[in-house]
Amino acid sequence: MQAPSTYKAHFEEVYISFYSRMKRFAGQYVIREEDAENIVQDIFFELWEKQSEFTSFINLNGFLFMMLKNRCIDFLRRKTLEQQAAEEIQSEYIHTLKLKFESLEALENKFLTEADIDTIIQNAIDRLPEKCREIFVMNKIEGKKQKVIAQELNISIHTVESQMAIAYKKLKEALKDCVPLFLFLFI
CATH class of the missing domain: 1.10.10.10 (Winged helix-like DNA-binding domain superfamily/Winged helix DNA-binding domain)
Structure with a gap:
């Protein structure tokens, strides 16, 4: 394990080198800039937490790209499921409103x-x-x-x-x- 100050300097160098590229890449897929920032920040936070593993990566570009790609996939999968659930709830709500509307119209005539x-x-x-x-x-x-x-x-x-x-x-x-x-x- 590297000394704390050496690790910090290495981490800062990686952060400065990759942050903008990673955010731009994530932004192409997750659409909202805030979501892209959160994904990239989470990745760097995880790297900071795993100091001993971070320094041993041979292909840092490949590792960061895979982490970013997987986080974007997870994010999109979760958002897709949330959207589908919201659409189902909305559809049910509209159906219920139509039934109630028809019921009230029928009462007026009866x-x-x-x-x-x-x-x-x-x-x-x-x-x-x-x-x-x-x-x-x-x-x-x-x-x-x-x-x-x-x-x-x-x-x-x-x-x-x-x-x-x-x-x-x-x-x-x-x-x-x-x-x-x-x-x-x-x-």
Whole structure:
């Protein structure tokens, strides 16, 4: 191993000789100047850390070129994967927006008046089993808490919860063509 001051002088000489060329080469492939600078800086940092190995290279040009080429390949591979992931997320987002837009447009055509909405919902509620309907009405229409309903009907809170779950399930099925409306009104 070379003495620290000798190594530092040798390192500075290599840095001055190769930095600009390496940055220019990297810039041709990674496009952004900051990315090219970071890649080259990382290579020189690694060389500084591996002092004993650095001084033993016979073909320094070839070694630096291979390191630079591999770092650029790794960078481009990572950026390509990141871009593909971002495009997939964007595509999914656009698809979801289109579905929601179409759903809202369809709702506009289905529900022309408030009376129509009330009739559709009342019919769905009327088709619930008797006890289930009673609990649902007490909770959602009358605004009573589940604990109060349990006390008034002399049943357990668990029964109220399970009956509400049944009501939601049956109403969701009955109003499947109106799911956004169902969600707006009851959940």
